[in-house]
Amino acid sequence: MRRLLILGLFFMRVFCGYGQDRQTFFTGFFPEVSLTKKLENSNKLNFKVENQHVIYDNRIGDKPQFDHYRTDVMGFYDWKLTASTSAAIGLFHRFQDGADGNRIIQQYAFLNRLRDFRIGHRIRTDQTFTRGQKVEWRLRYRVASEFPLNGATLDPGESYFMISNEPIFSLKGGGFNLENRLILTLGKLYAKSQKLEYSIDYRTDGFFNNRFRTRLWPKISYYYNF
Amino acid sequence: MRQFKGVLIGVLGSILLPLICFSQENIKIEREVGIKERQVPGAAVDWLYDAFEKVKKPNWFQEFYQDGFSYEAKFKMGGNYYSVEFDSLGIIEDVEVELELEELDRMVQDKLKSYFSENYQVYKINKIQIQYTGKKGDLEDFFDENEKEGITVRYEIEYRGKESNKVDEIWEGTFTADGVLLTRRKIDIRITDNLIF
Numbered sequence: 001m002r003r004l005l006i007l008g009l010f011f012m013r014v015f016c017g018y019g020q021d022r023q024t025f026f027t028g029f030f031p032e033v034s035l036t037k038k039l040e041n042s043n044k045l046n047f048k049v050e051n052q053h054v055i056y057d058n059r060i061g062d063k064p065q066f067d068h069y070r071t072d073v074m075g076f077y078d079w080k081l082t083a084s085t086s087a088a089i090g091l092f093h094r095f096q097d098g099a100d101g102n103r104i105i106q107q108y109a110f111l112n113r114l115r116d117f118r119i120g121h122r123i124r125t126d127q128t129f130t131r132g133q134k135v136e137w138r139l140r141y142r143v144a145s146e147f148p149l150n151g152a153t154l155d156p157g158e159s160y161f162m163i164s165n166e167p168i169f170s171l172k173g174g175g176f177n178l179e180n181r182l183i184l185t186l187g188k189l190y191a192k193s194q195k196l197e198y199s200i201d202y203r204t205d206g207f208f209n210n211r212f213r214t215r216l217w218p219k220i221s222y223y224y225n226f
Numbered sequence: 227m228r229q230f231k232g233v234l235i236g237v238l239g240s241i242l243l244p245l246i247c248f249s250q251e252n253i254k255i256e257r258e259v260g261i262k263e264r265q266v267p268g269a270a271v272d273w274l275y276d277a278f279e280k281v282k283k284p285n286w287f288q289e290f291y292q293d294g295f296s297y298e299a300k301f302k303m304g305g306n307y308y309s310v311e312f313d314s315l316g317i318i319e320d321v322e323v324e325l326e327l328e329e330l331d332r333m334v335q336d337k338l339k340s341y342f343s344e345n346y347q348v349y350k351i352n353k354i355q356i357q358y359t360g361k362k363g364d365l366e367d368f369f370d371e372n373e374k375e376g377i378t379v380r381y382e383i384e385y386r387g388k389e390s391n392k393v394d395e396i397w398e399g400t401f402t403a404d405g406v407l408l409t410r411r412k413i414d415i416r417i418t419d420n421l422i423f
Contacts, residue, residue: 036419042393046423076423082394083386083415086422109422111415113352115307120421144421151258151287152300154416158257162420187420195420223419 023212026057028069030201030217036225044078044086052217070096076105085110092126101130117147122166134173142166142181159188162197168205179205183219193225258289258298267316270297273362274310277321277369278303284310309355318362321369322355322382330354330381330405337405338383346387348394353384357400379403384413 032050039045052069056062071094078088090105107124121143128136144164148154162185170177180203187197201217263271266286274281284301296319297312307324327335342349357380358365364376381401388394399410 034419034423036417036423046419048423078422080393082388083396088422107422109418111418111421113415118421120418122422146421151260152285153258155257185420189416193417195417197420221420223417225417225419 023214024057024059024206025214025216026054026059026069027216027218028052028054028056030219032219032221034221034223036223038225042080044076044080046076046078046088046090048072048074048076050074068097070094070099074103074105076107084113094130099130101128103128116152117145120144120146136170136172138168138170140166140168144183146187154189156189156191159186161186162199176208177205178207179203185221187221195221195223197221197223258287261286261288261297266297266299267312270299270312270316270318273312273316273318273366274299277366278308279370280304281308318365320357320359321365322357325354325356327351327354330356334381334403334405338381338401341401341405341407342385342387345389347390348386348388350386351383352386352396355382356380357382380408381405 030050030052032048034046034048036047037045050072052071054067054069055064057065057067072092073095074090074092076088076090078086080086086109088105088107088109090103090107092103092105094101094103103126105124105126107122109120109122112119112121122141124138124140124142126138126140128138130136142164143166144162146154146160146162149159149161151158154160162183164181164183164185166181166183168179168181170179182202183199185197185199187195189195197220199217199219199221201215201219203215203217204213206213263284263286265288274284278301281301281303284299287298287300289296289298295314297314297316299308299310299312301308309322311319311321313319327338330338342351358368358377359380360368360377364373367373367375368377380403383399383401384396385399386394386396396413396415397410398413400408402408
């Protein structure tokens with residue numbers, strides 16, 4: 001917990017520096033809920049809602065806000081390929097003021113089960129359709145490592161630490177962009193089917209077009225499987 | 227209006243749903259907790275250092291079940307991973323050592339390979355552990371002096387296997403010293419939703 005606090009302070013220091021350079025920085029509140037239904041054929045259905053509210057934006061000033069930024073709802077059908085690999089397709093809708101959009105997602109995921117922890121790999125491509133804008137094509141690769149904090153295996157009632165990183169390459173109307181998402185998570189497995197996670201989600205983008213932007217999302221995530 | 231819809235969905239989806247869904251599902255009391263060596267019964271610590279004189283800094287765990295608990299020491303020695311199980315009083319139960327398939331007797335290797343190829347369309351061995359059980363003194367003599375009397379040998383093998391017309395699963399099989407299957411059970415992979423979605 002102390003380590004997480006130190007990392008949080010480090011991130012805040014980094015953002016304060018960016019703020020002084022007038023690069024865009026905003027932060028807020030980011031809850032998400034994920035519901036997964038395991039089907040009889042071992043495939044899965046997933047439904048997820050993510051909601052982002054901005055409480056500070058350096059373009060607006062030092063006044064704290066509570067503005068709805070966006071809400072994303074998505075659904076996936078996930079095919080089990082082997083015991084540790086799967087492929088999924090997903091549909092996504094974004095509610096954002098003036099920028100509602102739809103997305104089609106394709107993904108392949110595999111899991112490495114190691115002696116004391118496990119690593120999840122996720123490769124995604126997606127296409128986003130927003131009214132009045134060109135189609136955005138993205139390629140993303142996320143690697144996430146999950147470490148139990150008690151013993152060598154994660155049992156119900158125990159906590160875990162997770163670190164993940166995901167570079168996202170995108171093409172839109174001939175313009176190339178790169179975004180990176182680094183997430184540090186402290187989670188708890190409440191029962192075999194439920195998890196609650198507290199994360200710091202640090203997103204950076206606009207590396208190449210002089211529009212560097214950072215977003216810091218304290219995040220709370222709930223996962224339920226049935 | 228759109229913004230209001232978004233906020234409403236967000237609030238309903240993200241705040242109310244967890245409260246509704248946090249069901250009263252019973253938590254199974256089956257967990258492993260890392261402990262200090264001083265918390266382990268003296269009988270277990272003494273047995274470990276007598277049987278494995280060269281062991282350095284073993285990691286100790288206490289495993290809790292529905293009806294009791296046990297102790298386990300895990301360590302690496304001579305390039306192999308060891309797992310030594312003791313009961314709640316610190317009496318030795320068994321010793322497991324991780325091995326590669328190539329380290330087993332040729333005859334056992336062949337027997338295992340033929341079991342897997344005859345029973346699964348596709349298979350992959352993830353982990354092999356040779357398991358030694360026996361009385362406290364017999365086990366100590368085995369690891370100390372390679373005295374095999376009173377020792378029962380089994381193999382615990384974790385593998386991925388796809389039976390014909392079925393989905394690919396991860397299994398744990400227990401095999402005799404000759405490589406004949408005794409029992410097998412399916413291993414449930416802990417939920418991966420936070421890693422996949």
